[in-house]
Amino acid sequence: MTPPSAGQLLAVAQLHQMAADSRGALDLLSEPVVADGGAIRTEISLDCTGTAAANGGIRLRRRERFVLYVGADFPFSIPSVVVPHRRWAGTPHVQWGCLLCLFASPSVEWVPAAGLFGLVERLLLWLERAALGELDPDDQPLHPPVAYTSSVHGVTVVHPDLGGLAPYDAEAGRGHEERSTSEVVAPSCRLVVGLTLALSDDRKDVIEWMNREEWLRRFNAGQLPPSHEGRPVGGALAVLCNGELSFEYPSRAGALVDALEKLGLARSDLFVAIGEVAAVNYELASQRAPGGEALTSFPFDVFVGTPSRRMPGIALRQHLVCWRFDDIGRLITENINFADSAHPALARLGDLAQRLLPDWIATTETSWVQVMEARAEVTVRRDADSSTAWLRGRRVVVLGCGALGGPIAEFCVRAGVAALWVVDEDVVTPGILVRQPYSDEDIGVAKAVALSERLNRIRDDKPVQPVIGRAEMVLLADDTAAPDVDLVIDATANNTVTSLLELRRATRRDAWPPVMSVVIGHDARRGIVTVSHRGSTGSGRHVMRRLAIAGRTHHAVRLADVSSDLFPLEPRATTFQPEPGCSSPTFIGSAADLAALAGALFDAGLQGLARGSELQKEEPMLAGVVRLSGAVGPPTLGTDWFTWENDEVVRDVVSGYEVRISQPALTRMRAEVRRGARLRGTDIETGGLLLGQIDDACRCIWIDDVSGPPPDSLLSAVHFDHGVEGVEDLITHHRDRSGRLTAFAGMWHSHPCGKAEPSKTDRFAMRSLVTPLEKSPNRALVVILGGDEHTWTRWVDGDALVPDIFAQLATREVTDELIAAPPVPASHGTTAWPGGWRCRVDIPGPRRRRRLWPRRLRRRTARP
Secondary structure (H helix, E strand, C coil), X not given: CCCCCHHHHHHHXXXXXXXXXXXXXXEECCCCEECHHHCEEEEEEEEXXXXXXXXXXXXXXXXXXXXXXXXXXXXXCXXXXXXXXXXXXXXXXXXXXXXXXXXXXXXXXXXXXXXXXXXXXXXXHHHHHHHHXXXXXXXXXXXXXXXXXXXXXXXXXXXXXXXXXXXXXXXXCCCHHHCCCCCCCCCCEEEEEEEEEEEECCEEEEEEEEEHHXXXXXXXXXXXXXXXXXXXXXXXXXXXXXXXXXXXXXXXXXXXXXXXXXXXXXXXXXXXXXXXXXXXXXXXXXXXCHHHCCCCCCCCEEEEEEEEECCCCXXXXXXXXEEECCHHHHHHHXXXXXXXXXXHHHHHHHHHHHHHHHHHHHHCECCEEEXXXXXXXXXXXXXXXXXXXXXXXXXXXXXXXXXXXXXXXXXHHHHCCCEEEEEECCECCHHHXXXXXXXXXXXXXXXXXXXXXXXXCCCCCCCEEEEEXXXXXXXXXXXXXXXXXCEEEECCCCHHHHHHHHHHHHHCCCCCCCEEEEEECCCCXXXXXXXXXXCCCCCHHHHHXXXXXXXXXXXXXXXXXXXXXXXXXXXXXXXXXXXXXXXXXXXXXXXXXXXXXXXXXXXHHHHHHCCCHHHHHHCCEEEEEEECCCCCCCCCCCCEEEEECCCEEEECCCCCCEEEECHHHHHHHHHHHHHHHHHHCCXXXXXXXXXXXXXXXCCEEEEEEECCXXXXXXXXXXXXXCCCCCHHHHHHHHXXXXXXXXXXXXXXXXXXXXXXXXXXXXXXXXXXXXXXXXXXXXXXXXXXXXXXXXXXHHHHHCCCCCCEXXXXXXXXXXXXXXXXXXXXXXXXXXXXXXXXXXXXXXCCHHHHHCCCCCHHHCCCCCCC
């Protein structure tokens, strides 16, 4: 005999200690002995006096006896608790009529350190709940009836909901826990058929439910194929009841049929339905074996459903168990329908089968198949409340199948996207296997193909489609149509793709779906995700540029590590080239780094997509910075978010370029106009520099900031002369401060209460491109603000969002013809104000001799 293990000796010591300390509440009725299988067996009794009871609960005696079986690996395995009687058979959480199920989730609820002390405490709690009838409380998932399955039959996976086919859903409309105690519902059962695929010898999948009439109609109409995608097709009968049989299903088929008859299903109706489904299965199997090949029969299953699944806030749902007929039972059922055959021999065979079926059922044991539920009506997705819930049922495109795109594509598939396209032009090479989701057998295969094949094995509906080719040539080739998807994810880290994406999206930004872009740093310790909602001004290129400027300016401390890593002022002196001479430089990082960054970046991006509709309108462009542990930078918990409003977008009809004026720049224009109105008068023009960037690839001009008029400017109601004092220094300051992203882009001025269009002198200046720079560029943007009195006044006062805006990219004309400049109105010379904060009396030189009006006597001058 094997001696007790150290764990079993510990259990014995704990039992003796409890018996000694409990003052009779726990009695040790027998000394522990080693039983068959190596477990030690002992019997105890517990004092149950004073335990509250209620109708519907188990009846407890003054003392109750329990048998404990403690395994050799205690306390790392849970001892079994058995009652030496069957008084509690049929009670929830009592299996085999005597084995108590104490833990709903053993891996969480069992604490090895508590040992038998914790076990007895749990047993007492179980007895209290059982006596009150609260083992299945209304606010907790219902423990369904038990059918003891056999592994020899494999598993059956049920995918479709039963919905209205179940008796409660169709008739009562609610579960029995919602009915009053006086309401009586007659027992009833429904017979339906599950269309089933045999994926292998060990797995069957139910893919559709239908009533018996529809099952026969499809077969007679030739609409039931014998195979689907190479997998045999058959049917399984399902008996759906509006009441429960018992907590444990019978071990004999006869007892099961008797129980179903008590629930309203006549055995004759059951036998007819069995024959119908079995006969069709036989015919389908015959069609799969043409030319006298050996016939492979489809297993015959009968599902039994009872309203034993509780879901939060809804009626009870059907709990399904599956009874598998043995070969004799299947052969009998396949021949029942021959009883009506015109062929005498077949008729005799059918008659014999009809007489044998009741006898076989009366004598055979039930053999249960393990049912794995994939029905939405009885399961809660493990990612139900996570950020990936946004993806469910949506159509997604992932550009790039590499270190970020590969994992992100897998996240999409597991989240339940309806369709996914993965786009990449590269093939799998040996070097990428260390961190990208491919295997050795994929080497030489197109990434998009290898990835789609792997991901399609996750889900039977195969939602992934590969697209081989350059993203910019495949998805972005058409400059007029928006992709018919719900989300575009750019994981290419390719400047060409991001620029072309910006260009294509700008033409129909209101029709384009949201765009998410992800990039990571050179050592895979930090990354950035950008989100651009539908209708937002820009996508990844635009938002990344905004973030880069923020990292050099007002968020320089907060983003210092990001600026150094992802937006360096100078190219890195050394780059990582894994296959020197024949591979592109890349980042250094492991599969663990990439998995962590891809998951965190994608999770953050989905959170950005799921923001409320009001926030999406107010700040539709977002960037999130994710840092892994050990990354140099400010310690931030979660994602470090940055958001932007939409820019004011004006189209230059001449060049076709799109001018994007940032809200801070527009706000500073208004502040300068209001300051000028207070200082000089409401009709005096003002203006200044436009600071930003011209991007010819994106055909876009970004205006990040503006200035007011330099001190040596001249401003009047009819003309604006832009001065030069301090201009070069100001431009240098902005260029250096922004990491060369913001520089001179052009000039702006206002036409208060006038049209936003260039005057004659403006047009001449645009043709000759007069700028306040020593080395004048050959092109510059001209922006004019104006509007009728109502529009202008509302904008200046802050009641309207924007004035009328004219924008044109002016290019200096090169010509031998001498073009005379139109004359500046004479009143400009006598009424002009200086720029900056200076008053007229401060003007040096000859202008001091001109007639200058005190501010309080200034009168409005009409624009000619």
